[in-house]
Amino acid sequence: MSSAPAPAATIVIFGGSGDLARRKLVPALFELHCQGQLAPETAIVGFARSVDSDEAWRADLRSALAEFGQTAHGEEEWLAFAGRLFHARGDLKQTQSFVDLKARIEAIEAERGLAGNRLFYLAIPPSGIGDAAARLGEAGLVHPAEGPGPWSRLVVEKPFGHDLASARELNEKVHASFRERQIFRIDHYLGKETTQNLLVFRLGNGIFEPLWNRRYVDHVQITVAETLGVEGRGKFYEESGIFRDIVENHMLQLLCLVAMEPPVAFEANVVRDEKVKVLRSIRPQTPEEILRDTVRGQYAAGSIDGRPVPGYRQEPNVAPASGRETYAAWKLQIENWRWAGVPFYLRAGKRLPKRVTEIAITFKTPPIALFRRAGVLVQEPNVLVLRIQPDEGIALRIGAKQPGPTMRVETVKMDFKYSEHFGEKTPDAYERLLLDALHGDPTLFARRDEVEAAWELVTAVLDVWRENPARDLPNYEAGTWGPEGAMELLARDGRRWRRP
Numbered sequence: 001m002s003s004a005p006a007p008a009a010t011i012v013i014f015g016g017s018g019d020l021a022r023r024k025l026v027p028a029l030f031e032l033h034c035q036g037q038l039a040p041e042t043a044i045v046g047f048a049r050s051v052d053s054d055e056a057w058r059a060d061l062r063s064a065l066a067e068f069g070q071t072a073h074g075e076e077e078w079l080a081f082a083g084r085l086f087h088a089r090g091d092l093k094q095t096q097s098f099v100d101l102k103a104r105i106e107a108i109e110a111e112r113g114l115a116g117n118r119l120f121y122l123a124i125p126p127s128g129i130g131d132a133a134a135r136l137g138e139a140g141l142v143h144p145a146e147g148p149g150p151w152s153r154l155v156v157e158k159p160f161g162h163d164l165a166s167a168r169e170l171n172e173k174v175h176a177s178f179r180e181r182q183i184f185r186i187d188h189y190l191g192k193e194t195t196q197n198l199l200v201f202r203l204g205n206g207i208f209e210p211l212w213n214r215r216y217v218d219h220v221q222i223t224v225a226e227t228l229g230v231e232g233r234g235k236f237y238e239e240s241g242i243f244r245d246i247v248e249n250h251m252l253q254l255l256c257l258v259a260m261e262p263p264v265a266f267e268a269n270v271v272r273d274e275k276v277k278v279l280r281s282i283r284p285q286t287p288e289e290i291l292r293d294t295v296r297g298q299y300a301a302g303s304i305d306g307r308p309v310p311g312y313r314q315e316p317n318v319a320p321a322s323g324r325e326t327y328a329a330w331k332l333q334i335e336n337w338r339w340a341g342v343p344f345y346l347r348a349g350k351r352l353p354k355r356v357t358e359i360a361i362t363f364k365t366p367p368i369a370l371f372r373r374a375g376v377l378v379q380e381p382n383v384l385v386l387r388i389q390p391d392e393g394i395a396l397r398i399g400a401k402q403p404g405p406t407m408r409v410e411t412v413k414m415d416f417k418y419s420e421h422f423g424e425k426t427p428d429a430y431e432r433l434l435l436d437a438l439h440g441d442p443t444l445f446a447r448r449d450e451v452e453a454a455w456e457l458v459t460a461v462l463d464v465w466r467e468n469p470a471r472d473l474p475n476y477e478a479g480t481w482g483p484e485g486a487m488e489l490l491a492r493d494g495r496r497w498r499r500p
């Protein structure tokens, strides 16, 4: 939240040789370095098995920056950044590696005049998170949460568990070494500028909040559509599916931000209290209701942008008769005073015609059809669209009179584009989230009860799906907007999905 440089610390990236570190974390840290947001003493220490030395890690990260960095950099900037980089070779499964890591960190801290603040970033396979957190504690690398001394914080990537029981178990394990205020569970959607703008838009303007309720809103649609398939991650997808991968975290987070009550202060626990209340207000569904109000889909071969693409079952490491979903739609009801009776429709899918993440709020039509006599029979409802990515912005669809002697109403769009007003470059979500973790601000991170409440809802659906396998998969062609069942889900309510 602050624009002052972050407090000096040692940032330890477990999984420093991995995809996330190379593609997102190190480029984000480099940007922060170039902007003067990192204190001069701050050190970045990688931890992995396959990297032999500081030099080897630096060389690898230099090519990662060339490939994934946001801005081109000069030799001088690189050398200054490289001076912060160190690598401790080790195996997460070995206690000795953590003992060695501690000695290495202490040496680096002494050399660079660091007071001992430590940010541990677990960019490692999910199965290793619980044990890594426990070993950090056992090795004495974690400072106590209380007291005036240096701090230790843990950043954990998604997925945080794969169902309610495993999320609870993981929380227990992590809590053996870290207190809740030391734990930063990442959902990178929360670090996106447009996601944060959602709150500013709603609560920093006087004109929207009065309309933001059951009296004026007809329904809400949240869409996360991708044109990509599983892109070589067949094994991961077979275990996960889109409901765990996207709906459980990103989509429920967006839902919370749209639906929550205005917090009394923009403070971490106050905001997170309101988000948890939304999750707890979602009406629990019986198994019959789950089967009625959810839709599973899986893509068959088709074409994207005129290019033929294989079906999910033909992707590498996918079972030839896989029942895993690559599309999901879900109708939810939030039972509170603000939203009772307003359906929220969520859909996420791979191999859809367009890459788009958006929230569309459809308002009720005016109570009287004033222009009916003039021949205007149907007036389209107003729709407010919050585009999270790409083409970030906000659009409002309104009716306007077509010029001419007859009364014709046409739907037009008022469109605000982020890039047009603020320029093309917006900070990557990881820049913001890393900075917040260094500042100790957990507002944009998920709290324990939030994660567990989300998993509770999602696990109820997954359990019913497991008991009732879908028999019609694959049920949509790549390059189309998903299965017929998803269209019927809205048609039953007299509505239809938007075509973004």
Ligand SMILES: NC(=O)c1ccc[n+]([C@@H]2O[C@H](COP(=O)([O-])OP(=O)(O)OC[C@H]3O[C@@H](n4cnc5c(N)ncnc54)[C@H](OP(=O)(O)O)[C@@H]3O)[C@@H](O)[C@H]2O)c1
Pocket (backbone or CB within 6 Å): 014, 015, 016, 017, 018, 019, 020, 021, 023, 047, 048, 049, 050, 051, 090, 091, 092, 093, 122, 123, 124, 125, 126, 128, 157, 158, 159
């Ligand atoms: N990639 C993304 O865009 C992305 C997005 C969201 C979330 N995530 C999450 O971020 C985490 C990392 O993902 P990733 O894509 O970066 O995975 P990855 O490319 O497979 O990298 C895993 C990293 O963990 C290290 N590692 C694995 N086992 C180890 C062990 N026993 N001891 C020491 N190091 C070990 C690997 O290093 P060595 O093999 O050299 O030991 C490697 O650096 C996962 O939890 C993933 O779900 C990733």
